Amino acid sequence: MKRRTWISVTLLATFTVVLCALAVPRPATAGAPTELVIADSQSGANFQAYWQKYVIPSVRQSLGVNLKYLVTSDAEQIQKTKAWKPGQGDFHILFPKSIATWVKSGVPLETLNTTNVPNSAKIDPQYLKSDEGVELQGKGVLYWRTSYALIYNSQYIKNPPKSWKEFYDRRAEFKGHIGLVRPDAKSSSAWRQRLVFLNAFLKEKLTQPMAQLEKDPAFQDAWNKLKDFTKYAKLPLPSEPPNLFEDFNAGETWIALYAQDYSLWSARQGTMPPTIKAVYPEEGADEIGTGYLAVPANIPPEHKEVAFKVVNYLLSDDQQIRLLTTMWQYPGTEITDQAPQIVWEIVPKLDVLTKTAIPRERVRKDVIDYIKAHAKELIP
DSSP states (O other): OHHHHHHHHHHHHHHHHHHHHHOOOOOOOTTSOOEEEEEESSOOHHHHHHIIIIIHHHHHHHHOOEEEEEEOOHHHHHHHHHTOOTTOOSOOEEEOSOHHHHHHHTOOBOOOOTTTSGGGGGBOHHHHHEETTEEOTTOOEEEEEEEEEEEEETTTOSSOOSSHHHHHHTGGGGTTOEEOOOTTSSSTHHHHHHHHHHHHHHGGGGGSOHHHHTTSHHHHHHHHHHHHHHTTBOSSOOSSHHHHHHHHHTTSOOEEEEEHHHHHHHHHHTSSOTTEEEEOOTTTOOOEEEEEEBOBSSSOHHHHHHHHHHHHHHTSHHHHHHHHHHHOOEESBSOGGGSOGGGGGTSOOHHHHHHHSOOGGGSOHHHHHHHHHTGGGGOO
C-alpha cells in the first residue's frame, strides 16, 4: 500500500510538471501594468507556500504579470479599502477568508461575469449566487472547494462513528482524545466544527433566522449537547489547527472534524500520522467549504483589466487541475472529469461528497456569528 501511494504521488508530480510544460506564455499587453498585488486572507501555511511556489511563477510565465503576495486579514483590509478613493486602491486581487463578509461590508467590488472572466462559465451557478447565506451579486468567483470530514487515527480507532449522533453517544469512549479547535480561534474550523455538530441535531431547522432559532427548544437542546460534548474533548482545546496536529502526532488526539484535503496533504508531508483516515457521518460531516476571488472596484482602470486576466487564468483548466493534483483541493470549475484517474485513488470524487454535504442554505453568516459571539460558553 505504501509503495502504491508513493507511486501515485510520483505520477501526480509528473502530471503537474507536464501541465507546466503545456502552459503557453502569453505576455501582458504592451503598456499594461506588469505587477499586481494579491491580498490573501484565506490561506494557511500550506496554501501560502503553494501560491508562492506554483501559482505566482505560473502567472509570471503565462501572462507576464508579477504578483506581489500580501498575507492579511479581512478586517484589516476592509478598513483600509473603505478609505480608498476611486482609482487609488493599492491591491488588485482579493482572495478573502469570507467573500460574504466583504459583500456585506459595502466595500465596492467589481461585478465578475463571463465577459470579463470567461472561465467563470465553468462554475456551478449555485456557487456564484451565494455564500454563507449572502447573495454575492456577482462580486466573487469560486476558486476552489474543500471538504470537511471526521479525520481519525486508525491506529487507535478501528470502528469510527458512522453518524454524529453515534459520536455523541460514544463520547465517553473517546474522552480526552476528541480534537476541537477553540471556538474563538482565527481558523474557520473554530465555527465549522460547531456548525456541523448543530446541523446533525437540527437539520432543516438550521435554515431559520438565528433570532428565531435561538428561542427554539430544539436549538437549546442541541446547543447544550454541544457544550456537553466539548467536555469530552482533549483539554485544553488547541488554539489553532497546528496545535491540533501536534496533538494528533503526540497520540493525544484520535479524532476530529477537519479539512480532508489538508489532513491528507499533511499526512504525506509528515506533519500528521500516516495512519490518518477519513469518514463521512450520515448527517453530512463533509461540509463543502469555499474560496473565492474578487477584484476591488477602486483600483486604476489599467490594473483592473490585468486583474481580470489573472483571475481568468486562475480558473483555467491548467490551474484548476493543479489544485487537485498538488493540494488535493477540489477545483472551483466543473472539470474534475479531466483529472487523472489516479487522483481518485487518494480522495473521493466530488460527487461522493456533494451527495451528503450540508445544504448551503444552512451555512449562514448569522449562525456563524452566533457561534463566535458565544465562544466562551464552549470553552470548558
